Amino acid sequence: MNLSSESKQPAKQPDGQRRRLLAGVAGAVSLGSVGGGFSLIELALAKSEDETISSLNRWGLLIDTAKCASGCDACVKGCSTEHNLDGFDRPETDAQWIRKLEVTDRQTGHVSSLPMLCQHCEDPPCVDVCPTGASFRREDGIVLVDKHICIGCRYCVMACPYKARSFVHESLHNQKSYSPRGKGTVESCTLCVHRIDDDRTPACVESCNRDGNGAMVFGDLNDADSQIAQTMRDTPSRQIREDLGLNTGVRYQNL
Amino acid sequence: MSSHFKTLQSKHTGYRIIVILLAAIALVGYGAAHYMELEGHWVTGMNNQVVWGLPHVFAIFLILAASGALNVASISSVFGRSVYKPWSRLSALLAVCLLVGGLIILVLDLGRPERLIVAMTHYNFKSIFAWNIFLYTGFILVVAGYLWTMFERGMNQHSSKVGIFAFAWRFVLTSGTGSIFGFLVARQFYDAAMMVPMFIVLSLVLGTAIFILLSQLLAHWSQQPVLPELLERLVSLLAIFIVLELFLVTVFHFTNLYATEHHGIERFILIDGGMYTFIFWAGQVFLGGVVPAALVFLSTWGRSPQGIKLVAILAIFGAMAQLYVTIIGGQAYPLVLFPGKEVSSTFYDGVVAQYSPSLPELLLGVGGVALAVLLVILATRILPFMPDDRVSRSVS
Structure with missing residues (x-):
């Protein structure tokens, strides 16, 4: 997951934390469903945080x-x-x-x-x-x-x-x-x-x-x-x- | 005519042997599915060219049969023919059990059968599969309600209304099953609305034929023979359905033959498709269509007890052949990516796909059929599904 924009956009950090938390919860729920325990939600969120x-x-x-x-x-x-x-x-x-x-x-x-x-x-x-x-x-x-x-x-x-x-x-x-x-x-x-x-x-x-x-x-x-x-x-x-x-x-x- | 019912209380050795045999076959079928799930589908004959194999043939066979098995109950409730009434409970029971058998095969053949709960909680309402989940589970509920109105004396008065609803539901259900193939725009053999009426009539053929055979088996065990008059009516009906199906299949192929773009697939099925061509002409058309219809309409033997059994067996054989040609043959023919051009690749483009059914697939399919029949037999032992003519006669 690309989180590189965090350093460029410090103001967005709380939002970023929330996203990571959501991704973490979703990832935990889906853990084990696919191969090595990573989540497709990570893929969906892989774009930098300030871009949708x-x-x-x-x-x-x-x-x-x-x-x-x-x-x-x-x-x-x-x-x-x-x-x-x-x-x-x-x-x-x-x-x-x-x-x-x-x-x-x-x-x-x-x-x-x-x-x-x-x-x-x-x-x-x-x-x-x-x-x-x-x-x-x-x-x-x-x-x-x-x-x-x-x-x-x-x-x-x-x-x-x-x-x-x-x-x-x-x-x-x-x-x-x-x-x-x-x-x-x-x-x-x-x-x-x-x-x-x-x-x-x-x-x-x-x-x-x-x-x-x-x-x-x-x-x-x-x-x-x-x-x-x-x-x-x-x-x-x-x-x-x-x-x-x-x-x-x-x-x-x-x- | 007043009808009375009883449970099946057979002490026949044959009864016990068949129950044990059916349970064993169903268990082996489950074992085969478990093996397929553990190893992955590479141990089957299925591949990336033919992704739906023999289990789908069996599953759709049972799902269609389920819808058609309700015929006897429908004729009794919807069309008011009293001669069918004593058998309407068994007819509805068959419908539910055959559907359960078919659905279990479908689920166990999924790549991830343990995710059934996902299919129950995530829906894409544009998918015909998603509609079918509601149509199939709804059918079981509607027929269960229908059975309730038949069993519960106080509810008898509603039996006809619920029967009409179940009658309508099963047509929609079979339309949904036909639409699985009818709406596949990518494939030459499937993209046809004719699939819907073809599947509906095929369900009538299958359901009637299976009812004829199973009702006679159960009647034999319960020492309560099916009235010859009823069997003769059923086999006449079956022959009409067979001829109607032959007509629809003819129209389907003629329509395809008119369009040049379909000449390739038609040539494949009708002329040079090897095994598929053979199964189409010898199995579906001749042995499963022309012969049983001729036996009923052109000979008196076709209406004799033995003749009726043979006609029903041939009809089932023909329907199986039709499903095999439709499901497997339709996939074996390559996708047409560039009309008028020859295509080749490392992914089997432009060539007829190879498919040989594997033992696990066969065991899963037969296991589902065994489970369906076993459920019918066990249910008739627990609840009074079987007609009791002696009581009925003495009352009347």
Whole structure:
């Protein structure tokens, strides 16, 4: 949890203490429910204290399939390292938050390569069908799963048009404190919410820029001055399964 | 016709053996679920492609059967057919017990079954699952109330009104179950409102067939045979439901075939889906549909005591086949992310998913069925659910 603003904003300290107390109580209540005893509430509060999560932001990704190379999986590796998604060498049941797709046009033979992940829809079908509200969409557009109230019914996996969700089929070890996971619950790309709340870019984007071909741009779709918004305004982009009208936060170029 | 009732007091060896067997199967089923929970779902045949497996087939089978099992009571109360009245208590009991069996399978197959309390305290009212929690628990309460009006002499006068309410409730309940699949926009095979009437009629098929078999078993033990006239009426009704279901399935597939976007999934189910195609044509359509309907409508043997049993067994088999093709086959067909394009990945995009039911799943499913039947038998032993024709006849 980022509490660095405390030193900058001493006047806010009482409020901060109350928040920490609330987070502490909530964390204690949920202790033991997920992996190492940390709470998703910490994630929700991970933003600096004087900033709230707001619908003024809409975090998203723009992926240029012309730059995304077939055979390159830098984004997948980056995600796997960041969230410790090493599986059990059982590809049918191991979780995949991001995967590379090879798309071949049957008529022309043209092949595109692109990463597929949670599309962080504005109207997510996974959120609609979740009976307990464990699947939820943050005000800033990030779609998450509250691991404390996910009962593992897998209805969201059935409902996701992008096959972006995985069910955790077995016990997990060595989890990252900022990325809680748990056997018997469903999970998917968090858009590296812990990084976003810390003003950093998601791990996949960082890896793509460092080890790949710079095909991914992350930013605030609502900020007209952001690179992502400007690029999307100037060049055509599209959503996958546009026909469903979900207004995805992840968009693709040259597809 | 005045009806009298009695408890089941069987001294048959077969009765005891079956009770012990059912209890053992139910316990083994619970053990299987416990094993799945401890190890995680990787020990099942389910995976990230087919996330709902055999336990869901059994659970939905029982939930649909529960709704349909109320037929006999409904016909008696709502439509005033007195020949069904002696069996209305058993009909309502079956409805509750089958639903309990189905729900237990569903809960034990959850990734976190110990969090059932969360499902009872956190609701997202846009979720059909959340509606169903109310529809299922409400159904048990409504049918319990219905039974009360049947048991309590002073409440008998309200039986018809409560019966109509229960009749309406079960249609809404089955609509809710059908909607689980009907509203899934992502999947080619599910996104269809036709799922609702198909599930409603399937529930009528299943409930009637299970009632025919179980009532005869219990009647045999209580030395109180089901009237042949009633059985003949029930099997005629069953055959009508089977033909109606065949009609709805035909309409469903024809509607899909008209839209090019659904040609892939239709080809998969109807022509080249391997096992799913075989189960559809051989199990659902032929053995579970055409044969039992033909036995009833085209032969006199179909209405004989043995024929009626066979028709009911075939109907149950056909319904099971239909649920397997719908639930597993519908998931096995890959999601269409890019219409008109071929897709491949390390996550099984663009390929038909593999699924083989595992032993724990089978044991959990069969365990739930055993529990439902066991509850019926035990309840008939405690309370007077069984008709007592001798008293009824002497009174009349």
